[in-house]
Amino acid sequence: MWISRESLALCLALLFAAALTGCIPEELPVDSNDVAESEESDSGTGNDSSNESSPETPTANEPEDENTIPMPLLPETEFDYVAYADTNLPAHFRNGPQDVVTVIQQDNTPDDNPITNAGATLGRVLFYDVNLSVNNAVSCASCHQQEVGFSDPDTLSTGFQGGLTGRHSMSLSNNRFYEPGNFFWDHRADTLEDQVLMPIEDTVEMGMTLEDLEVKLAELPYYAELFSNAFGDDEITSDRISKALAQFTRAMVSYQSKYDQAFEQSQPGQGPAFAEVFTADEEAGRLLFEQGPPNGGAGCGACHAGVAQITDEAHNIGLDVTNLDEGAGNGRFKVPSLRNVAVSAPYMHDGRFESLADVINHYDSGVKNNPDLDPILRNPTNGQPVRLNLSEQQKQQLEAFLNTLTDDALLTSGLFSDPFPSVDVVF
Numbered sequence: 001m002w003i004s005r006e007s008l009a010l011c012l013a014l015l016f017a018a019a020l021t022g023c024i025p026e027e028l029p030v031d032s033n034d035v036a037e038s039e040e041s042d043s044g045t046g047n048d049s050s051n052e053s054s055p056e057t058p059t060a061n062e063p064e065d066e067n068t069i070p071m072p073l074l075p076e077t078e079f080d081y082v083a084y085a086d087t088n089l090p091a092h093f094r095n096g097p098q099d100v101v102t103v104i105q106q107d108n109t110p111d112d113n114p115i116t117n118a119g120a121t122l123g124r125v126l127f128y129d130v131n132l133s134v135n136n137a138v139s140c141a142s143c144h145q146q147e148v149g150f151s152d153p154d155t156l157s158t159g160f161q162g163g164l165t166g167r168h169s170m171s172l173s174n175n176r177f178y179e180p181g182n183f184f185w186d187h188r189a190d191t192l193e194d195q196v197l198m199p200i201e202d203t204v205e206m207g208m209t210l211e212d213l214e215v216k217l218a219e220l221p222y223y224a225e226l227f228s229n230a231f232g233d234d235e236i237t238s239d240r241i242s243k244a245l246a247q248f249t250r251a252m253v254s255y256q257s258k259y260d261q262a263f264e265q266s267q268p269g270q271g272p273a274f275a276e277v278f279t280a281d282e283e284a285g286r287l288l289f290e291q292g293p294p295n296g297g298a299g300c301g302a303c304h305a306g307v308a309q310i311t312d313e314a315h316n317i318g319l320d321v322t323n324l325d326e327g328a329g330n331g332r333f334k335v336p337s338l339r340n341v342a343v344s345a346p347y348m349h350d351g352r353f354e355s356l357a358d359v360i361n362h363y364d365s366g367v368k369n370n371p372d373l374d375p376i377l378r379n380p381t382n383g384q385p386v387r388l389n390l391s392e393q394q395k396q397q398l399e400a401f402l403n404t405l406t407d408d409a410l411l412t413s414g415l416f417s418d419p420f421p422s423v424d425v426v427f
Contacts, residue, residue, distance in 0.1 A: 078117065078121070079124075079415045081115055081117050081121070081247070084415055085251040089104065090260060091263070092263040092272075103306060103308045106179040107176055108176060108178055108192065109176060110191065113243045113247065115250055116247065118229040119243065120244070120251050121230070122226040122227060126241060126244055126248070127249070128419055128420055131217065131220060132200055132208060133207060134160060134208045134212075135207070137160040138206060143199075147343070148343050148344050149171040149341070149343055150171055150172035150416075151172070155351035159202070161207070164204070165204055166204075167185050167350060168346060168350060168351035171340060172252050173252055173253075173336075173339040173344075174253060174339050176192075177337070178310060178311075178312075178337075180312065180313060183195035184334070185334050186334075188328075194242075196242055196245035196246055197210065197238060197241070210241075213241070217236050223236060227240060254308075254339035255308075256407050256408075256410065257339065257404060257406055258278070259307075260307075260407075262276075278401075279400065281397045282400045283401075284397040284400075285400045286404075288300075288394055288397060289401050289402075298390065298394075299376075299388075300398075303315060303335055304338045309337050310336075311335040313335075314334050315332055315333065315376075316333075316372045317363075317377060318373045319352070321370060323372065325350070330372035333349045338402065339405050341356070342403045343411065356399045357399060363386075363388065364389070367387075368385065
């Protein structure tokens with residue numbers, strides 16, 4: 001009989017009183033040359049040379065007898081997060097015109113918590129470990145799934161007792177480059193370090209107290225070495241849990257999409273090679289995205305700015321005539337990076353839009369005349385909500401461009417994958 005990780009501890013509590021056995025295999029160093037962002041499930045509450053997991057799939061320890069549940073092993077590999085998230089950042093993330101803020105200048109990493117290999121490795125284990133919830137039912141990754149840009153394909157996420165979160169889980173791609181540093185749709189967390197702990201204590205999401213979590217993790221045999229590697233000794237504290245989770249999610253940098261290939265293939269002294277890399281529709285969509293309505297474009301780049309398609313503040317985008325949810329105040333919500341937007345449906349803080357076509361239609365003709373509507377979405381001539389009046393072809397071209405922002409390397413890389421294999425349980 002097969003049982004998932006999420007059910008493993010529950011089976012232990014209900015069916016067995018057996019001791020768990022297991023170990024962490026000696027980690028194998030990986031050449032950094034081979035190496036090429038929980039934001040928010042709101043209830044109360046990141047090149048083709050990316051490093052891959054060891055060819056040998058780790059297996060669970062053999063059970064000592066029929067009533068022993070095997071302990072999952074961690075993968076036999078060590079990832080270089082520093083190389084991936086810092087050393088290998090492309091030039092177009094670091095450089096730009098003198099009067100333009102570059103991507104790296106919007107980094108919200110605090111001085112006391114830079115990304116380290118050991119810290120992010122610990123963060124990866126914590127991110128996927130269901131032991132962070134009170135009944136071992138969910139992990140951070142339950143609501144932030146790698147294959148969909150570390151978002152949730154469901155409109156609302158399911159918590160440890162089956163309850164639903166109050167808002168949709170935002171994608172974590174490029175969360176490191178939100179300069180204000182606030183997290184959650186409503187900005188209530190001042191830093192990512194603050195944010196990653198809040199779902200753990202939330203009564204819908206994970207239901208754990210930080211004090212109980214420290215005790216619980218100390219009883220798991222694989223954490224002593226991980227904490228020692230990251231922080232110099234095996235003491236487990238909520239501050240260290242916070243820092244490790246923040247390091248791991250900040251490392252979720254997206255810079256290997258088709259859009260980025262145009263920069264990589266550019267010739268010295270010339271601009272990005274969009275004409276060579278993009279299809280005609282993708283290039284037409286890019287121009288619509290970047291050019292404002294006065295020039296016949298959609299002006300999306302006014303909010304989703306720069307080469308990482310990020311913004312610097314929360315906005316009211318006229319979803320409703322009145323503010324049904326005040327968000328960060330006056331119906332304003334954090335605006336995520338558009339990296340991997342094509343795979344991270346549904347959209348908006350409440351997941352109301354099921355497709356990119358729905359989102360484009362909203363901005364084209366559906367912006368409501370909310371009194372707190374962001375000025376950027378008002379017609380400067382008459383003060384009414386902007387109406388783009390895009391043709392169906394233009395809408396399709398805009399969607400084609402948004403698809404070029406998908407970063408398959410981030411969505412599949414072993415650096416950000418589940419370190420816990422599923423195990424077979426013998427009854």
